[in-house]
Amino acid sequence: MEYSNNPLRVFVSSAVLARKALFAWLRPSMWLMQLFTMSLFQIAFFAYVAMNVQNPQAGVTYVVIGNALQSISYVAIFAVCNITGEEKQQGTLQGILVSPGNRFSIFVGRAMFQIANGLATVTIAFVYAAFVFGVDFSHADFLALGTVILVTTFAMTGFGLMLSSLGLYLRTSMIIANIFLFIGLLVCGVNFPISFLPSWLQPVSYAIPMTYATDAARMAVSGSGIFAIGGLLIAESVVGVAVMLVGYGMFKYFERVSRSKGTMDRY
Amino acid sequence: MNALGRMADTVIDVQDLFRVYRSSSGLLRKKKKETVAVDHISFSVERGELFGLLGPNGAGKTTTIKMLTTLLLPTSGRATVLGFDSAKQPMEVRKRIGLVLGGERGLYYRVSGRQNLRYFADLYGVPVHIRDKRIKEVLELVGLTDKADEKVEDYSRGMKQKLHIAKGIVHDPELIFMDEPTIGLDPQAARDTRHMVMDMKKRGKTVLLTTHYMYEADELCDRLGVIAKGKIVALDTPKGLKDLVRDSSVIEVEGFGITDVELARLRALQGVKAVSASMSEEKQLLRVQVSDPGEMVAKVTDAVHGCTIIGVKVKEPTLEDAYLWLVEGNA
Amino acid sequence: MPRLRAVTTSFRHQALVFFADPQWLIPNIIAPFVLTMVALLLYRDVTGPIVLYAILGGGMMGMWGNTLYASGFSIQSERWWGTMESVFAVPSSLIWIIAGRTLWNALIGLLNGFVVLVFATVMFHQPVQVQDMGLFVLAFSLTLLSLSCLGLVFSSAFVLTRSASVLTNGLEFPIYVGTGTMFPIALLPFWTHPLSLSLGPTWGIDAIRYAALGSSQGSFAQGYWGDLAIMAVLSVVYLAAAVLLFVQVDKVARRDASLGRF
Numbered sequence A: 001m002e003y004s005n006n007p008l009r010v011f012v013s014s015a016v017l018a019r020k021a022l023f024a025w026l027r028p029s030m031w032l033m034q035l036f037t038m039s040l041f042q043i044a045f046f047a048y049v050a051m052n053v054q055n056p057q058a059g060v061t062y063v064v065i066g067n068a069l070q071s072i073s074y075v076a077i078f079a080v081c082n083i084t085g086e087e088k089q090q091g092t093l094q095g096i097l098v099s100p101g102n103r104f105s106i107f108v109g110r111a112m113f114q115i116a117n118g119l120a121t122v123t124i125a126f127v128y129a130a131f132v133f134g135v136d137f138s139h140a141d142f143l144a145l146g147t148v149i150l151v152t153t154f155a156m157t158g159f160g161l162m163l164s165s166l167g168l169y170l171r172t173s174m175i176i177a178n179i180f181l182f183i184g185l186l187v188c189g190v191n192f193p194i195s196f197l198p199s200w201l202q203p204v205s206y207a208i209p210m211t212y213a214t215d216a217a218r219m220a221v222s223g224s225g226i227f228a229i230g231g232l233l234i235a236e237s238v239v240g241v242a243v244m245l246v247g248y249g250m251f252k253y254f255e256r257v258s259r260s261k262g263t264m265d266r267y
Numbered sequence B: 001m002n003a004l005g006r007m008a009d010t011v012i013d014v015q016d017l018f019r020v021y022r023s024s025s026g027l028l029r030k031k032k033k034e035t036v037a038v039d040h041i042s043f044s045v046e047r048g049e050l051f052g053l054l055g056p057n058g059a060g061k062t063t064t065i066k067m068l069t070t071l072l073l074p075t076s077g078r079a080t081v082l083g084f085d086s087a088k089q090p091m092e093v094r095k096r097i098g099l100v101l102g103g104e105r106g107l108y109y110r111v112s113g114r115q116n117l118r119y120f121a122d123l124y125g126v127p128v129h130i131r132d133k134r135i136k137e138v139l140e141l142v143g144l145t146d147k148a149d150e151k152v153e154d155y156s157r158g159m160k161q162k163l164h165i166a167k168g169i170v171h172d173p174e175l176i177f178m179d180e181p182t183i184g185l186d187p188q189a190a191r192d193t194r195h196m197v198m199d200m201k202k203r204g205k206t207v208l209l210t211t212h213y214m215y216e217a218d219e220l221c222d223r224l225g226v227i228a229k230g231k232i233v234a235l236d237t238p239k240g241l242k243d244l245v246r247d248s249s250v251i252e253v254e255g256f257g258i259t260d261v262e263l264a265r266l267r268a269l270q271g272v273k274a275v276s277a278s279m280s281e282e283k284q285l286l287r288v289q290v291s292d293p294g295e296m297v298a299k300v301t302d303a304v305h306g307c308t309i310i311g312v313k314v315k316e317p318t319l320e321d322a323y324l325w326l327v328e329g330n331a
Numbered sequence C: 001m002p003r004l005r006a007v008t009t010s011f012r013h014q015a016l017v018f019f020a021d022p023q024w025l026i027p028n029i030i031a032p033f034v035l036t037m038v039a040l041l042l043y044r045d046v047t048g049p050i051v052l053y054a055i056l057g058g059g060m061m062g063m064w065g066n067t068l069y070a071s072g073f074s075i076q077s078e079r080w081w082g083t084m085e086s087v088f089a090v091p092s093s094l095i096w097i098i099a100g101r102t103l104w105n106a107l108i109g110l111l112n113g114f115v116v117l118v119f120a121t122v123m124f125h126q127p128v129q130v131q132d133m134g135l136f137v138l139a140f141s142l143t144l145l146s147l148s149c150l151g152l153v154f155s156s157a158f159v160l161t162r163s164a165s166v167l168t169n170g171l172e173f174p175i176y177v178g179t180g181t182m183f184p185i186a187l188l189p190f191w192t193h194p195l196s197l198s199l200g201p202t203w204g205i206d207a208i209r210y211a212a213l214g215s216s217q218g219s220f221a222q223g224y225w226g227d228l229a230i231m232a233v234l235s236v237v238y239l240a241a242a243v244l245l246f247v248q249v250d251k252v253a254r255r256d257a258s259l260g261r262f
Helices: A007-025 A028-053 A060-090 A093-098 A103-131 A142-169 A173-187 A202-206 A209-221 A230-261 B061-068 B090-096 B113-123 B128-142 B157-169 B187-202 B214-220 B238-244 B260-268 B293-303 B319-330 C002-020 C022-042 C049-081 C084-088 C094-123 C133-160 C164-178 C190-197 C200-213 C223-256
Strands: B010-025 B031-046 B050-054 B076-081 B097-100 B175-179 B206-211 B223-228 B231-236 B249-256 B272-279 B284-290 B308-315
Touching (some): A028 A103, A028 C022, A028 C164, A060 A103, A060 A142, A060 A209, A142 A173, A142 A209, A142 A230, B010 B061, B010 B206, B031 B206, B031 B223, B050 B214, B061 B175, B090 B097, B097 B157, B113 B157, B113 C002, B128 B157, B157 B187, B187 B206, B187 B214, B206 B214, B223 B238, B231 B238, B231 B319, B249 B293, B260 B272, B284 B293, B284 B319, C002 C022, C002 C049, C002 C094, C049 C133, C049 C164, C084 C094, C084 C223, C133 C164, C133 C223
Antiparallel strands (some): B010 B031, B249 B308
16 A cells, blocks of 8 residues: 655644544533633733732733733643643554654644634634723724734744643643643733843743733734834744744654653553 | 342343433534434343353443443333342442443552552441451452552553452442453453452352353353343353254354455355354454255355365354354344 | 541542642642732732732632642543542442542642742742731631532532533633632622622632731621621532532433543
């Protein structure tokens, strides 16, 4: 039988499988509920804290926009990270890694559905920002904002793919995902400017794509056009790609290590 | 003692048990599918018997056992276990029975075997003052004393199965259910398991087990229910079942190059009752059940004309042949 | 007493499973810890009791987060390990088994909350000066029990659905918002107040603040003892609801054959 290494085909069928597998155990009604309620309550939490504190540098609008954008992290990091986690749990990881399918296509294909999921989540969050939390979008440059959202989705998914590579070796991709999910709230300029953070922590912020995005999103909402925020977007993209390459490198490394140590199906 | 205060000799009584699974698939256009897993079966088991439910995969054995052990509600019909209705009085049933589901899963693998037993002993209400002694006894019975304090995740498949059995009998139930107790075990472990089952019977326990291994059913069971596609197609002792095919013989054909075409031809022959085949790449072994071997040998060899035939033998039928004959719907 | 035994043995069992692999605690410490840090950084120009307010909120989030998460996770684990069916087959009611585990999780939640308190106090040089330690501890403990009862109610849903993780994630923030962990519920839209007040922990948090700070902004007129009384009543209601729910769960799970699936 002839073997045809068609990465595109592997990519597409991985994406379809991911969607089907997701809905096999996650009823669509649950998924929808999650889609619509998660960002709402997260934004609400910080909005009300901000309201209570009334810090001039981090007002309600600042916080709401930050969290609206940050809502993408849950999907990008957590769901993507879970892909290897779930594979391990189901014991199918070995089956996949034994196949000749292009590794990159397999994993990126699965992430595709999550990207669509992420875009939907963020859009809904921004709708909440406008209609529930009263953020003023009258001067917003929607093209710029849309671009920020798009770039961030991809960049953060790349970040998530990197984290999921750790899942090949460690038993704790869930923990890693959780840590980074919440760290993001602290260091990415979501709820307050990075300048609030101690100086030794600030470099970490710049390694995460979200940091650039939050500033860009705020600028877009107050009217800055796509050229004004271009610098930030380019920086974000660079970081996103860099992180993804690191992730891919880790993936190959860990695959090699777990084959020699036999840790692939331990959970 | 059953609910009416009488000594029940019949420990399991199944009347017209019926179970349907409903599933729906697809996101938008919901397709509803109904699968009949157990199709109006009836049978009973007496105290002290070792009763087997024999059938191929998907026949309904596991579904039946789950209904008897209160894990599943029947769609209709009644299962009475030790005098209690397993659907309506599940707690009463659960107190008195042991369940061995087996398999790789079903144990807390991050703690030790002893801890697993301790937990279930507590949940089953084993009196505290005899609990630790009982656990020790049971561990010895299954041969896990040395490994009792190691984490279950480090156990071999065979050891896990032993622990499953220990877990199922830790509260010394009078009736024990076992679902495919030797599946996936190596021959040594499987043999140990069968010894344990026979040992239970010697101690006066009643055992109902499911299996798809014919030799196991033959060796262990006092009586067998053969189940296929959710229906009981025969209910008898192993000998009684073999007698069903007593008047048959088996023509065993060994050869190369035999394909489904030849199999179809054989099945279509008049006088052939059933054909079973083990087909591998290198060699095929066919067992053709016929009533008159003298007449049929020539016809059978004709049907496989063109293939390379190593040998043709006439043999006595075994329980396997009876089973195949029943399951292939020729009963 | 078989029910009590089911509770104590499950408590013990959950502890064993926890100590076999305690790393799973980390996500639970991270979340409330980070949330507290964020709030505190927002509050950084503010001094005085409002900071203690935030620190206490963090402790509370630690308790709830763990109670919820660990309950959902423990039931999910049962599915993965395939032990759900064995647990169902025992002659002890499922609710008491889950209750035992929930109690352990809540206890760890207390520890969790305490860790957050300590960290926050150290990092922000804010000594936790509690007005009345005895009342403080009482309020904290009772709130813990109330959270356990609430967690038990949600556990019934976790048993039925395979999407327990969605529920645990979905229920985390609403409780943080609704019970006013980090801000007075008076800030919330008025139509949400009945919902907030139907949550036992809302009253508990208020009682804790009374004990720590004395009266503060947004505190309830019922005062400390009023708060505890109302919370106790609500907790009993939760427990009753949980009992009923678990009876239903038993029936539905056996009817739909969902126990054995991942």
